Amino acid sequence: MKLVIQGKNIEITDAIREYVHQKIEKAVNHFQNMTTEVDVHLSVARNPRINSKQTAEVTIYANGTVIRAQEGSEDLYASIDLVADKIQRQLRKYKEKLQHKKTHDQPKTGIVVEQVPVPDDLIGDRTAELPSDVVRMKYFAMPPMTMEEALEQLQLVDHDFYMFRNAKTGEINVIYERNHGGYGVIQPRNGNGHTHHKNGKTAQQAESTGEKSSTF
Structure with a gap:
């Protein structure tokens, strides 16, 4: 298992590195057979008005799935403890x-499901060009998935939104947590300004017939 530790506004000392190895390796000990890489990002906020100044973020790549957790506190070691428990x-x-x-989705006899491997280099020979106010860029594989699968991924990455390629339409969608509970889905409009409804109708046609749009 590959463990990568990075820092922002902080020097990764031998003591910090050893503590991260101890805590994170213990947290993933029973899951090493499905874990390929663990990225740990430690940061200290310079803004004195931020309460949780010292943050620990862990991203795990497991069987092509990204699992993420983040915790912050006034103490870096406490943040590492919290994020290790969470991950x-x-x-x-x-x-x-x-x-x-x-258990519940065994393939029928004679059917072989081919798994498409995720390439190690997701950006190829492209060069990232960032606007001046963007400080970090990430690249992820985006295999087609259903909305139910996207919801599961949202719950794993510890974010309030998740971008995915809709297996039914082939389009990029975003599923997000709504402020008042539940989930919503953002879908692109097609060329005539309409969004597609799950039964093939546009959102406007669905509204005129009293149908609900495809949000959670």
């Missing part, structure tokens, strides 16, 4: 879902 819960939840899916 362990996320991994356990992910493994339970895999086992449940395997």
Whole structure:
């Protein structure tokens, strides 16, 4: 298992590196068979008005799935403890879902499901060109998935939104947590200014017939 530690506004000392290895390796110990890489990002905010100044973020690549957790506090070591516990819960939840899916979704005899490997180099020979106010860019594989699968991914990455390629339409969608509870989905409009409804109608046609749009 590859473990990468990076820092922002902080020097990664031997003591910090050893503590991260100890905590993170313990957290993923029972999940190493499905974990390929673990990225740890430690940062200290320079803004004195930010309460959780010292942040620990862990991103795990497991079987082509990205699992992420982030915690912050006034103490870096406490943040590492918190994020290690959180990522362990996320991994356990992910493994339970895999086992449940395997049990209830066995392929019929004679059917072989081919898994498409995720390339190690996702950006190829492209060069990232960032606007001056963008400080970080990430690249992820974006295999087609259903909205239900996208919702599961949203819950794994510890964000309030998740971008994915809709398996039904081939378009890029964004699923997000609504402020008042539940989830919403952002879909692109086609050339005539209409969005497609799940039964083939546009959103405007669906509204005229009293149907609901495809949001959670």
